[in-house]
Amino acid sequence: MSDKPVLLVVEDDAALQRQLRWAYDGYEVVCAGTRAAAIDAVRAHEPAVVTLDLGLPPDPDGTSEGFATLAEMLALKPDTKVIVASGHGARDSARHAIAQGAWDFYAKPIDIDALGLIVSRAFHVHALEAENRRLAARGDAGFGGLIYASPEMTRTVRTIERVAPADVSVMLLGASGTGKELLARGLHDMSSRSGGAFVAINCAAIPETLLESELFGHEKGAFTGAVRTVEGKIEQASGGTLFLDEIGDVPLALQVKLLRFLQERVIERLGGRKPIAVDTRIVCATHQDIDAMVAAGSFRDDLYYRLAEIVVRIPALGERSGDAGLLARHFVTRHAATMKSAVTGLAPDALAAIDAWGWPGNVRELENRIKRAVIMADGKTVTAADLDLDDSLTDALPLNLRTVREIADRKAIRHALSRSDGNIAGASRLLGVSRPTLYDLLKTYDLHG
Numbered sequence: 001m002s003d004k005p006v007l008l009v010v011e012d013d014a015a016l017q018r019q020l021r022w023a024y025d026g027y028e029v030v031c032a033g034t035r036a037a038a039i040d041a042v043r044a045h046e047p048a049v050v051t052l053d054l055g056l057p058p059d060p061d062g063t064s065e066g067f068a069t070l071a072e073m074l075a076l077k078p079d080t081k082v083i084v085a086s087g088h089g090a091r092d093s094a095r096h097a098i099a100q101g102a103w104d105f106y107a108k109p110i111d112i113d114a115l116g117l118i119v120s121r122a123f124h125v126h127a128l129e130a131e132n133r134r135l136a137a138r139g140d141a142g143f144g145g146l147i148y149a150s151p152e153m154t155r156t157v158r159t160i161e162r163v164a165p166a167d168v169s170v171m172l173l174g175a176s177g178t179g180k181e182l183l184a185r186g187l188h189d190m191s192s193r194s195g196g197a198f199v200a201i202n203c204a205a206i207p208e209t210l211l212e213s214e215l216f217g218h219e220k221g222a223f224t225g226a227v228r229t230v231e232g233k234i235e236q237a238s239g240g241t242l243f244l245d246e247i248g249d250v251p252l253a254l255q256v257k258l259l260r261f262l263q264e265r266v267i268e269r270l271g272g273r274k275p276i277a278v279d280t281r282i283v284c285a286t287h288q289d290i291d292a293m294v295a296a297g298s299f300r301d302d303l304y305y306r307l308a309e310i311v312v313r314i315p316a317l318g319e320r321s322g323d324a325g326l327l328a329r330h331f332v333t334r335h336a337a338t339m340k341s342a343v344t345g346l347a348p349d350a351l352a353a354i355d356a357w358g359w360p361g362n363v364r365e366l367e368n369r370i371k372r373a374v375i376m377a378d379g380k381t382v383t384a385a386d387l388d389l390d391d392s393l394t395d396a397l398p399l400n401l402r403t404v405r406e407i408a409d410r411k412a413i414r415h416a417l418s419r420s421d422g423n424i425a426g427a428s429r430l431l432g433v434s435r436p437t438l439y440d441l442l443k444t445y446d447l448h449g
């Protein structure tokens with residue numbers, strides 16, 4: 001196999017396959033003509049970038065097989081950049097494909113140069129993201145200060161990166177403590193508004209009577225106690241992003257005012273007489289079942305559609321394979337440092353208990369438990385007992401055998417290192433390999449002894 005990066009071309013037209021194979025000599029072009037062949041190629045080559053014709057057999061004139069292929073590829077390897085071909089008059093399917101997680105689209109008939117640019121940009125972004133995840137896995141924060149390495153969270157972050165530059169409203173749906181505010185901040189940082197302010201307001205934490213003036217501001221004398229004119233959060237976020245946390249808690253009367261702002265892009269401060277034009281992007285979040293609220297009439301559907309041009313679901317921590325252990329190590333390091341504790345890591349039984357726990361309170365629960373455990377720990381490591389957890393087990397379907405081996409290798413190496421207090425000779429004895437072999441593995445997996 002060559003050292004060139006693999007570009008997977010999913011295309012059922014043999015002549016086009018040949019043309020694309022010829023066009024890109026910077027890549028090793030692998031072709032597949034069906035969904036099954038495409039999935040086999042993803043498993044075998046793990047291509048960073050894929051071009052996908054939506055019209056595949058048995059539905060060469062439709063898009064159903066193409067969309068099924070897209071979904072299967074992204075489920076298997078969410079960080080893959082899939083570039084979708086949009087045939088004549090098929091802009092709608094291209095847009096739909098982007099909403100399903102495709103990276104970009106190109107129009108048929110193929111313009112080799114234009115497609116070449118999209119492909120090379122996709123490889124470039126893929127490499128940047130991989131570097132980001134590598135840093136995050138080492139404990140240095142990646143996107144928006146988030147720690148993650150799981151495919152589930154990678155998919156979420158990727159969606160947010162995609163929508164950040166488009167000036168659309170975004171609704172984040174996820175349970176409490178899943179990191180919605182961090183993601184909203186990350187979205188702001190990646191948008192063209194990053195030079196403006198990021199202003200956050202928790203609509204559930206402010207009494208109903210004050211929420212309106214918090215959001216819209218007030219003029220001096222608007223009500224008893226209004227001794228000076230105050231800008232509201234919407235105005236403060238002008239040129240930037242306003243994050244409305246717990247949007248489901250906004251009372252109906254205020255929903256009407258918010259809707260008017262979103263329609264007309266002007267506000268009036270309480271007691272004010274002149275409309276003020278404000279250019280603020282809204283990102284909102286809720287842990288509530290907002291669809292049910294709309295159905296029950298407690299949340300206005302017209303406001304919902306304005307706020308939710310794009311909806312992003314944030315996976316619960318229990319659904320992110322491997323992230324809990326990664327976050328736990330990050331929080332141990334952070335809290336041991338701030339508390340000047342002697343604790344340096346997690347014992348193997350603690351890591352196993354963390355992997356097995358369901359984390360109903362998500363990242364916030366994990367952080368609180370680790371903080372407490374760092375205080376409770378007797379020795380240099382946090383043990384399962386310090387965490388005060390029960391156990392049960394979950395497992396995700398692996399990508400391929402290489403991934404299974406890598407996960408197992410990493411797990412075993414981490415456990416051996418923590419059991420031998422980071423001593424390489426000790427860890428290599430526990431693992432039954434030579435020291436040079438262990439050094440090689442540490443380098444390969446970018447782990448630190």
Ligand SMILES: Nc1ncnc2c1ncn2[C@@H]1O[C@H](COP(=O)(O)OP(=O)(O)OP(=O)(O)O)[C@@H](O)[C@H]1O
Nearest residue numbers: 145146147148175176177178179180181182363364
């Ligand atoms: N992936 C992550 N990496 C590092 N820290 C995280 C991550 N996710 C969440 N946190 C931390 O967990 C805590 C909860 O996150 P955040 O406040 O963003 O959650 P939330 O979903 O907005 O919660 P709520 O809905 O209860 O307001 C914060 O201290 C945040 O810094």
